[in-house]
C-alpha cells in the first residue's frame with residue numbers, strides 16, 4: 001500500500017528519534033524518515049542498541065523500523081521527497097561572540113533552513129520542533145522565501161514538551177499538543193495537516209492552536225516555570241537545614257494547597273538536563289535584548305539558585321568530612337541528570353565530580369545507563385576516576401556515597417552489606433532524598449539529606 005504522506009525529521013536526537021517513532025507507530029499510513037548529519041547516530045538508530053535509553057522506546061522503534069520508519073543520512077533525498085519536514089536539530093547556548101553563554105546558537109537551525117531551500121522541488125510544511133527563541137519562524141520564513149521557483153513554505157511551530165525518562169508515555173498521552181501558525185489561509189491549511197497527524201491518537205481537546213509567536217514563547221515559558229518550581233523549593237533547603245525544619249514535610253504541606261499542586265516539589269542537589277538552563281538563559285537574553293532588564297534579572301535568579309545549590313552540596317560534603325577530601329574515595333550513585341535516561345547533559349553530577357576532583361578526592365562513578373556518557377563528560381579531567389556499573393562493587397572501600405540520580409534501584413540496595421565494605425566513619429549524602437535516612441543511620445552511616453536535619457554519630 002503506498003504511503004499517504006512523506007514526513008521527514010531533520011535531527012535524530014532525544015526529540016527527533018522518539019517523536020518520529022511515535023508518529024510512525026500511530027500513523028502506519030505515513031512514511032516517516034529521520035535524517036541526521038551524524039552517521040554514527042543514524043547507524044545506532046538502525047541497530048538494536050539505540051543511541052538513547054528511554055523506557056518503551058526500543059519496542060516502538062523495532063515494531064516500525066523498516067516498515068514506515070526509516071533512519072538515514074540522505075538529507076537531500078529526504079528533503080526532496082517530504083511534504084512535511086520537522087526540524088529537530090540542537091539549539092545549544094552560544095559559546096562565542098555576541099550573546100556567548102546566553103543566546104541560542106542558531107547555526108544548526110540556519111544550516112537546516114538553507115538545506116531545505118536548496119533541495120526542495122515542491123512546496124512543503126516546515127515544523128519547528130526544536131525549542132527556538134520567539135520569532136525564529138520569522139527568520140526561517142525569510143530564508144525560505146529566497147526560493148527562485150514557484151515553491152511555497154508554511155512555517156509552523158510545534159514545540160515538544162516531552163520529559164526525558166518518560167518520553168514515550170508523554171508522547172503517547174500528552175497533556176497537550178501545541179500548534180502555532182500564521183492565520184493566513186495557507187497557514188491554517190498547514191496547521192490542519194498537522195492536527196490530522198496528532199488526531200490519530202491524541203484527543204481533539206488536547207490539540208491546541210495559537211499564533212506562531214505564542215507557540216514559540218510557550219515552550220520557553222513552560223521550561224522557565226518548571227525550573228523555577230524546583231529552584232523555589234531548593235531555595236528553602238538551606239533554611240531547613242539551619243532550623244531543623246524538614247523540606248519534605250514543608251513540600252507536602254504546601255503541595256496540598258490546590259492552588260499550588262503537589263508536582264515538581266522534590267528538593268534535590270539541583271536540576272539538570274539539556275534544556276532548562278539553555279532555555280532560561282535564552283529567555284533572559286531575549287528580555288535584555290528587548291530592554292526588559294527587570295524580567296531578565298528575575299528569571300536569571302532561577303539559574304543562579306540552581307548553581308548555588310550544587311556548590312552548596314559540595315561545600316556540605318567538605319565540611320561534614322572534616323574539611324578535607326584529599327585522597328578520600330567518594331562513590332557517586334548515578335550520573336544521569338535524572339532517572340530513567342542515559343542523558344547526562346548539564347547533569348549536576350558533572351559539576352559535582354569536577355568540584356570533588358578539585359578537592360583531590362578520588363571518584364568511583366556508578367550508573368545503570370549513563371556510564372558511557374559520564375566517561376565522555378569527564379574525559380581529560382585531572383584526577384582519579386573509575387566507572388563501575390555494580391553499586392556494591394563501586395562503593396566497596398569508599399569513604400562516602402553521594403546520590404546524584406534518583407534511580408529506583410538505589411532505594412532497595414542492601415545497605416548493611418555496603419556499610420560493611422566502606423571505610424569508617426561512612427557517609428551518605430543523599431542529593432535526591434530518596435533513601436531511608438533513619439534506616440541508614442541505624443546501620444551506622446552518617447547521613448546528610450537535602451533540607452532535613454543531618455543524622456550523625458559524632
Ligand SMILES: NC(=O)c1ccc[n+]([C@@H]2O[C@H](COP(=O)([O-])OP(=O)(O)OC[C@H]3O[C@@H](n4cnc5c(N)ncnc54)[C@H](O)[C@@H]3O)[C@@H](O)[C@H]2O)c1
Nearest residue numbers: 011012013014015036037038088089090091108130131160
Ligand atoms: N531533550 C529534550 O528532552 C527536549 C525536550 C523538548 C525540546 N527539546 C528541544 O529539541 C531540540 C533538539 O533537542 P535534542 O535533545 O533532540 O538534541 P540532540 O542534540 O539530541 O539532537 C539533535 C540532532 O540534530 C542533528 N543535527 C544538527 N544539525 C543538523 C543538520 N543541519 N542536519 C541534520 N541533522 C542535524 C545533530 O547531529 C543531533 O543528532 C532542542 O532545541 C531542544 O531544546 C529537547
